[in-house]
Amino acid sequence: MRRRFKQLVSSLLIATILSLLLSALPVAAQESIDQPVAGGHFYKQANGLGGKGSQGFTVFDEPGGPAFYSRFSQLGGVNAIGYPASRRYEEDGFIYQVTQGALLQYHPGLKQVFLGNTFEILEKAGLNAILASRGIPESIADDGSGGDFQRAKQARLSWLTNPEIRQRYLAVGGENAAIELYGLPMSRPQAFGPFIAQRFQRIALQLWTEDIPEIGISKGTVTTILGGDLLKEFDLLPAEAKLPHSIDERPSPVTGAVGQVAPPPPMTGSTARTSQVFGKLPQYTNNLGYGMQADLFWLSPADKNRVYQLIKEAGFTWVKQQVQWSSIEPVEKGGFDWAELDRVVNSAHDSGLNILLSVAKTPTWALAPGLDHGPPADPQDFADFMRVLATRYRGKVQAYELWNEANLAIEWKPVTPGPFVELLKVTYTALKQADPNAVAIMGALTPTGVIDPNVAIDDVEYLRQLVAYNNGEVANYFDVLGVHPGGFNHPPTDTPQNITRNQSGGFGSHPSFFFTRYAELHNILLAAGINKDVWFTEFGWAASDQPAPGYEYALQNSDQDQAAYLVSSFNLVRQQHPYVGVMIVWNLNFRVTQSKSHETWAFGILNPDWSPRPAYNALKNMPK
Numbered sequence: 001m002r003r004r005f006k007q008l009v010s011s012l013l014i015a016t017i018l019s020l021l022l023s024a025l026p027v028a029a030q031e032s033i034d035q036p037v038a039g040g041h042f043y044k045q046a047n048g049l050g051g052k053g054s055q056g057f058t059v060f061d062e063p064g065g066p067a068f069y070s071r072f073s074q075l076g077g078v079n080a081i082g083y084p085a086s087r088r089y090e091e092d093g094f095i096y097q098v099t100q101g102a103l104l105q106y107h108p109g110l111k112q113v114f115l116g117n118t119f120e121i122l123e124k125a126g127l128n129a130i131l132a133s134r135g136i137p138e139s140i141a142d143d144g145s146g147g148d149f150q151r152a153k154q155a156r157l158s159w160l161t162n163p164e165i166r167q168r169y170l171a172v173g174g175e176n177a178a179i180e181l182y183g184l185p186m187s188r189p190q191a192f193g194p195f196i197a198q199r200f201q202r203i204a205l206q207l208w209t210e211d212i213p214e215i216g217i218s219k220g221t222v223t224t225i226l227g228g229d230l231l232k233e234f235d236l237l238p239a240e241a242k243l244p245h246s247i248d249e250r251p252s253p254v255t256g257a258v259g260q261v262a263p264p265p266p267m268t269g270s271t272a273r274t275s276q277v278f279g280k281l282p283q284y285t286n287n288l289g290y291g292m293q294a295d296l297f298w299l300s301p302a303d304k305n306r307v308y309q310l311i312k313e314a315g316f317t318w319v320k321q322q323v324q325w326s327s328i329e330p331v332e333k334g335g336f337d338w339a340e341l342d343r344v345v346n347s348a349h350d351s352g353l354n355i356l357l358s359v360a361k362t363p364t365w366a367l368a369p370g371l372d373h374g375p376p377a378d379p380q381d382f383a384d385f386m387r388v389l390a391t392r393y394r395g396k397v398q399a400y401e402l403w404n405e406a407n408l409a410i411e412w413k414p415v416t417p418g419p420f421v422e423l424l425k426v427t428y429t430a431l432k433q434a435d436p437n438a439v440a441i442m443g444a445l446t447p448t449g450v451i452d453p454n455v456a457i458d459d460v461e462y463l464r465q466l467v468a469y470n471n472g473e474v475a476n477y478f479d480v481l482g483v484h485p486g487g488f489n490h491p492p493t494d495t496p497q498n499i500t501r502n503q504s505g506g507f508g509s510h511p512s513f514f515f516t517r518y519a520e521l522h523n524i525l526l527a528a529g530i531n532k533d534v535w536f537t538e539f540g541w542a543a544s545d546q547p548a549p550g551y552e553y554a555l556q557n558s559d560q561d562q563a564a565y566l567v568s569s570f571n572l573v574r575q576q577h578p579y580v581g582v583m584i585v586w587n588l589n590f591r592v593t594q595s596k597s598h599e600t601w602a603f604g605i606l607n608p609d610w611s612p613r614p615a616y617n618a619l620k621n622m623p624k
Contacts, residue, residue, distance in 0.1 A: 034083075037247060040069035043078075046085040046100055047244040048526055050578045055244035057084035059097065059104075066095050066106035071113035075102070075181060080172070082226055089241040089254040098237060101226035102202060117183055117201040118227025125236060133437075135197050136204045136225060137187035153184060162189040164207045165198050168222040202227050232531065239529030288574055289582035290624060291318025291356065292605075293538060295593040296344045304344070306610065307589060308351035314620040319348050320356040320537065320584045322404075325385055326363040333365065333381065338392070349396040356584065357393075358401035358537060359386065360411065360443065374413045375406075375423060383426040390434035397435075399582075401482050401537050402427050403443030407462040414453045417466035421474045428477040442474075444482035444537045445521070447512035458512060460520050467528040475530045480581060481522070482537040485569075487515040489553040491561075492569040501556075515539070515569055522579060533581040540586040541565045542602035554602045562605075563618035570622060585619065 033051040034043040040060025047056045061067040066088070075081055082100025089096055095106040096116065103116030119139070122131060128138045140159075145152035157175065160166040169178050183201020190197055194210035204225040211219045231237055241254045292314070294307045311319055321344055329336055348355050361373075368377040376382050390400065406412040406420045420443075428440050445463060448456035457465075466474055492515040494500055511517060522534050542554035543562040557565070566585060573580045591604030591613075605615040612620075 035247070042247045043083045044244075046083040048242075048531060048579070049244075050576070052576065053244075055246055057086060057244055058247070058250065059084045059099075060250065066097075066104075066113055068097050068104050068106070068113060071104060072099070075115070076172075080181060082228060085228055085232060086237060086241045087243070087245065087251050087254055089238050095253050096237070098228045098231055098241070100228050101224070102228050103231060115181070115183075115202060118231055119183075119186060119199060119201055119204065121236060122227070122230055122234065123186075125234065127234060131199075131230075135192040135195065135206065137190040137197055137199045139186035139199060140188070153179070156184040156186075159185045159188045159198075162196055162198065162207060164220065164222055165189060165196070165205050168205055169200070242529060242531055243526070288570070288580065288624075289318055289354075290314075290316040290570075291320055291354075291582055291584040292316055293320045293322075293584055293587040295587070295590050296321050296348070297340055299593075301343075301347065304347045305351070308348060308353055310588065310606070310612075310616075311353060312351070314616065315622075315624045316585075316619075318354045318356055318582060318584060319351075320358060321348070323357050323359045323389075324361040325359055325382065326361045328389075329385055330363050331365065333384070336388070345393050345396055354398045355393075355396065356399040356401065356441075356537065356582075357389075357397055358404055358443075359389070360404040371413075373410065375403075375419060379419075379423040379426050382423060383430040386427050387430035387434045390431050390438055394435040394438075397438065399439035399441060399535075400431060401441040401443055402431075402478070405446040405484070406443055407445045407457045407459055408448065409453075409455050415455075415457045415462070416453060417457075417462055418469050421466060421469050421477070424474060424477040440477075440479045441482040441535055441537060442478035442480070444484045446484050447486045447517055449510040449512040459517070460511075460524065463521055463524050467524060467530060472528055472530070475528070475532075478532070480533045480535050481525060483518045483521055483534055485515045485518045485536055485539045486513060487539070487541050487565055487569070488513045489556040490514050492516070492565055492572055515565075516572075518580070519577060522577075533579050535581050536583040538584055538586040539569065540603045540605075544596075544602035546596060547602050548597055548599040551599055551602060559614045563614040566605075566615050567618050567622050570619075588616075 033045060034041060034056070036042075037058060037060065039062075040058055042056055042058045044051045044053070044056035047053065049055075059069045059072050061069045068088070072081070072084075081102035084097065085100050086096075086098035093108065095108070097104045103118050103121070105114045105116040106112070107114060119131075119136075122128075123139055132138050143152050143155040145155055160169060169182060172178050172181050182203050185198060185200055187199040189207075191209075192206075194208060194212060196207045196209060198205050204227075206223045206225065208217050208219055208221045208223070211217070217223075232242060238254050245251050292311050294311070296304055296307060296319075299307070308319065311317075323341065328338065328341060345355065345357075362376045362382070364372075366376040366378070366381045367374060386400065386402070390397070402424060403420070404411055406417075407415055409415050412420065424442065431438060431440050445459040446456075447459050449458060450456040451458050451461060489501070490513065491500060495514055495516060496511050511520065518534055518536070525532060541557050541562045542551055543557040543559050544551070544554040547554035570583060573583060585605065587600060587603050587605070589604060589606050589610070590598070590600040591606055591608050592610060594601050605613050605619070607613055
């Protein structure tokens, strides 16, 4: 039960953590990435890049039009309703702008700016059940007022029965100020495991009734869920409105249809300041999940448990296992062999770790005639397999990676993005039907530096084509983007413009072969209007004095390099790229299970006798 509470805790900070982190920043740190402009203020804090780069959002007064900046300031600015998080946009004759915690609505006839009732909008979009799964109570429709505002006000204010929540609600200046800023209560206080929550028209408040040290929450703390962030998350504003702009621009209001409600994201989510990350992460907050790839198949029960203990002793909370579809359903459709996978999943679940299964490899019976590898001839066969898999392990497996390195011909031939999107469409739908809470990861691409459909397509070019396919429909068929950042023989802080060591082995200055390649991939999503997190489902550095063919660059990486680069990569992501949710180290124990000639051996962070290598010790001692 306690573990389930931790998972629920993780899911509830999706829109809360950002406000907590921002309020904790020194004033100078906040001001360093925003500045005044004529008639308003330009902010980069909610630009989708953690405040990095040159773009952001301007809130400003337009002569003869919306006085958004004046209203923003009157309401208390950033401290009251968060940073601007969208451009202005038009809908139904009104002009809107989203902040992290509010929706500014300009009425042209009255020439006034009002606050939109964000949680009522979420309710009308049919999201009550999803919000409830995140610890936001469902609204009460009938307050007995018969539509009379004064009676409704009296009735709903009487629902403020929790003293701490009531005090937090009224702290802005009494009833009238609270109603103006937060709206009236939409629910009574409701218990959700370690906290009590109450929903209002524009926010939700949570009173924590337990100490949760994993996420830095103390008993008695009242936190806020911001409605504006949820409008963005569920695509309830035009995609273009979410794209940041430069300080020199004064964009006209975006017009066009508002996006449809996104497929329900998983109930789970990341926590603040903790490695206990579970599920879909909040947007652009400094949270990180720590995981390790392991080789668990056919280990003895004692060695399986040894793996879990080593992962937990290092302070990591995720274990990833690759699963070959061809091994589980090898001979014919419906002919399953679950025996060893059951042992792996059940033992990993019993250990308390979160589980990520990466699934690929088509069985012979599902291949197109004449092929010995590649994608299934009928994507529905893979979707049907994933439905059965996710049904079998519902509640035990937290995330599934859908395929692996589809931009490489040995995994998918010929290499073309369109068929991969078609596979994701049917598979994502099947997976969510089987386990709505499971995180669906778009199978990671691999860095190649090659553009030849018979061999490979460069990962950046492939992703560009993929998000453009069929008007970008892929956005609806994954929860997070999987990536495989490859450092090769470069330290993680190196870039093509800043190479700090001599190069050899064929991995020189091409951008594919630098760790921070993932940032380019994420920027492609943003440019396509897809605001989703990134998970490293595999990353590491090879170090060996006898590397496998093709991995000769491992000769340049010492054991100490491997350790230092891994720690440095975690530090880099924590400090600069908070849209990264989970980082899975490749790998823990392949030096135990594979021969030295195998390509995976050089990446291992344990010795063949299970003793720790310098990389394991460095990760164990790394602050998390």
